[in-house]
Amino acid sequence: MKGSSCANKLRRNQLSYFLPVSFTFTLVIFFFQSYSFSAPNLSSRLFSNTAIQISDPCNGRYVYMYDLPEIFNTEILRDCKQFNRWKDLCPTISNAGLGPRLNESGIMFQGGSWFNTHQFTVSLIFHNRMKQYECLTTNYSISSAAYIPYYVGLDIARHLWDNDTHKIDLLANKLINLLQTRPEWKEKGGRDHFVVVGRTMWDFQRGLNTDKNWGSKFSLLPEVKNMTILTVEARRWVNNEFGIPYPTYFHPSNESEVILWQNKMRSMERPWLFSFVGAPRREAPHNVRNFLIDQCSQVTRCNLQQCGDGGKKCYSPSYVMGMFQSSNFCLQPPGDSYTRRSVFDSMLAGCIPVLFNPLTAYRQYIWHLPKNFNKFSVYIPEKAVVEGRVNVEDVLLGYSSEQIREMREEVIKLIPTLIYNDPRQNSNGLRDAFDVAVDGVIKMIRKDLRR
DSSP: OHHHHHHHHHHHHHHHHHHHHHHHHHHHHHHHHHHHHHSOOHHHHHHHHHHHHHHOTTTTTOEEEOOOOGGGTHHHHHTGGGSOSSSOOGGGGTGGGTOSBOOOSSSTTOSSOBBOOOTTOHHHHHHHHHTTOTTEESOGGGOSEEEEOOOHHHHHHTTTTTTOHHHHHHHHHHHHHHHTTSHHHHHHTTTTEEEEEEEEGGGGOTTTSSSTTSSOOGGGSHHHHHSEEEEEEOOTTSTTEEEOOOOOSBOOSSHHHHHHHHHHHHTOOOOEEEEEEEOOOTTOTTOHHHHHHHHHHTOSSEEEEEOOTTOSGGGOHHHHHHHHHTEEEEEEOOOSSSOOTHHHHHHHTTOEEEESOGGGTTTTOTTTSOSOGGGTOEEOOHHHHHTTOOOHHHHHHTSOHHHHHHHHHHHHHHGGGTSOOOTTSOOTTOOOHHHHHHHHHHHHHHHHHTO
16 A cells, blocks of 8 residues: 555646646647747748848848938039139040040940040949949948949039138038938948049148148048048058059940950050050159169160140050050159059050059059069069169069069959940949949958948
8 A cells, every 4th residue: 555655646746847848848849839920930030030131132232322412422523613723624524424425436445435535534433333232221220331423523613722721621521511411321330431532632632742832631620530431542551542544445334345445455455565654754863763764765675655735646545555555564654643544554455564553553552452562563673773773774674574474464454444435335244443343442441340
């Protein structure tokens, strides 16, 4: 009896434990089944959201573009007569910033993708390309970057020679006041914002320049220091400035045009070892340009075109591009500043650039040019040329035909991402300098926000 009593007591204890657990498990099953009929399944929703993120090609690439009042862009274009005191630059803003279509004689610019593009219209071209960007959004909350379409370079061009610093800084100050009222700015203090300036950064640091009245104070504004600045020439010791290519004459609208041009550059006859197009610097006798012109003029393997003193050939796109296309190497010393638009024109022509200062390209266009610059260019320190320790022709003769062919191929492969596609056309996935720049901006902003 005693054993039977113990067994009955054990069964009662087991039932008292399992019944509540069983009941609770039944309730959970009932609730889960009921929820699955009345609302989307939780696990399905989680997997669905993950799938959406994975399948969305714009995830992490969305860009929000401010809809600014016209005084910051369109009205500036209406004032184009004031861009240059000596020349009418209004034609340069036609065709969405590409300028007039090139109709020069010959077969150089066959097709409709060649334009006489001004070197300082990149902010306008960039804005119009952004309108076609596949990941443009009006929802700031999902964006990775915020683009400010203010044509600051064209804005200050209207007043640079007036010495009226109030006019030069007026719109920039208005822009900052406007941004500070916007929730998009307040979210991160502008650290995810970027702007494109269409001139070298030396024009935006008034107070640091030798001429205390020259240029704008745009880059010195505390709010602007929070932004990322894209410019044709950055001051590489300034952390928020990044170089983007100068615009060239070629603005394709489809991949086949690019491939056709690349193949043409591969097949060009190049009778000249090297060439130089540029003006001397008579006011600076130790400028490397003067020494390059002297060396070039004394040999038969160099094709020289001196500019200045009314030389019209230097302003003829077909003539200049013809020189580059017929040369293996193109000398690219610094111009009025470290960079030259000519670097990109020559590379478009399949000509290997010869550089004399790292700030001309290597330390400028870090998103657009390979880190191994020896693969696509030749570097000769300008000091060595000025001091007479290096003869350029001797250096270039040291490259074999096979080495030249390999370097040229590297240059030609870079062409698609050094040019700006026609912003009026859908380029159907053809990556250009704009796409590389946007990707670079997003990566830098992401990195900055993690600090």
